Amino acid sequence: xxxxxxxxxxxxxxxxxxxxxxxxxxxxxxxxxxxxxxxxxxxxxxxxxxxxxxxxxxxxxxxxxxxxxxxxxxxxxxxxxxxxxxxxxxxxxxxxxxxxxxx
Amino acid sequence: xxxxxxxxxxxxxxxxxxxxxxxxxxxxxxxxxxxxxxxxxxxxxxxxxxxxxxxxxxxxxxxxxxxxxxxxxxxxxxxxxxxxxxxxxxxxxxxxxxxxxxx
DNA sequence: TACACATATGAGTATTTACACATATAGATG
DNA sequence: CATCTATATGTGTAAATACTCATATGTGTA
Numbered sequence: 001x002x003x004x005x006x007x008x009x010x011x012x013x014x015x016x017x018x019x020x021x022x023x024x025x026x027x028x029x030x031x032x033x034x035x036x037x038x039x040x041x042x043x044x045x046x047x048x049x050x051x052x053x054x055x056x057x058x059x060x061x062x063x064x065x066x067x068x069x070x071x072x073x074x075x076x077x078x079x080x081x082x083x084x085x086x087x088x089x090x091x092x093x094x095x096x097x098x099x100x101x102x103x
Numbered sequence: 104x105x106x107x108x109x110x111x112x113x114x115x116x117x118x119x120x121x122x123x124x125x126x127x128x129x130x131x132x133x134x135x136x137x138x139x140x141x142x143x144x145x146x147x148x149x150x151x152x153x154x155x156x157x158x159x160x161x162x163x164x165x166x167x168x169x170x171x172x173x174x175x176x177x178x179x180x181x182x183x184x185x186x187x188x189x190x191x192x193x194x195x196x197x198x199x200x201x202x203x204x205x206x
Numbered sequence: 207t208a209c210a211c212a213t214a215t216g217a218g219t220a221t222t223t224a225c226a227c228a229t230a231t232a233g234a235t236g
Numbered sequence: 237c238a239t240c241t242a243t244a245t246g247t248g249t250a251a252a253t254a255c256t257c258a259t260a261t262g263t264g265t266a
Binding site for chain 4: 122126128153155156159160174176177178
């Protein structure tokens, strides 16, 4: 890796993205999705959240382009647009884990 | 890069971290710090935020281990513990920039 | 010791955000 | 078309969070 400075570019946009990712239930939804597309009902079952609540969060994620809906018959499948997001989250997780070990 | 799945590990911890990073003024403080250590007054001047507000955010960042205070005489310098965080933020920024271009 | 400057903190308020309830929409199937 | 199932949405409320004001603490210097 060769990027050593974060130049305060687009603080507002970054903040929006991070705020979306920071809600525990949204994060759970995203990582439960993983790289597979899943219908809402399945997300509801896997997360244990109410249907209304899942739809509430999916709307925010969808409007931000973080998930993409695809209708197949009765069901609407939600998917991540690409694997990048999960990768970055995983790197961040490893980073904070190291941080916690040092403290 | 070889990490293709974010396994829902430590959703709570991740959510805490992301919540901290997601506040625009905190993000501004972090990237203004960059890799240099700076006294609070300088952060106040550079960000245009009130002293109280900067201290408020610095406390949260400090308690989470995201910044480290160092007293030098009258001044307390704040520093990032390592460059990793800024790198990850920058990667995320590039990712979301690409996402936005595609939409 | 007294004062000035740098920073932190407690308490109150305002704003944002998550969530639930009730209801609406849209597709499948009888 | 009527009904069932899947999902979305509007509105109200409760909880979380950012911010400000007033004040406290701590350090250097006269």
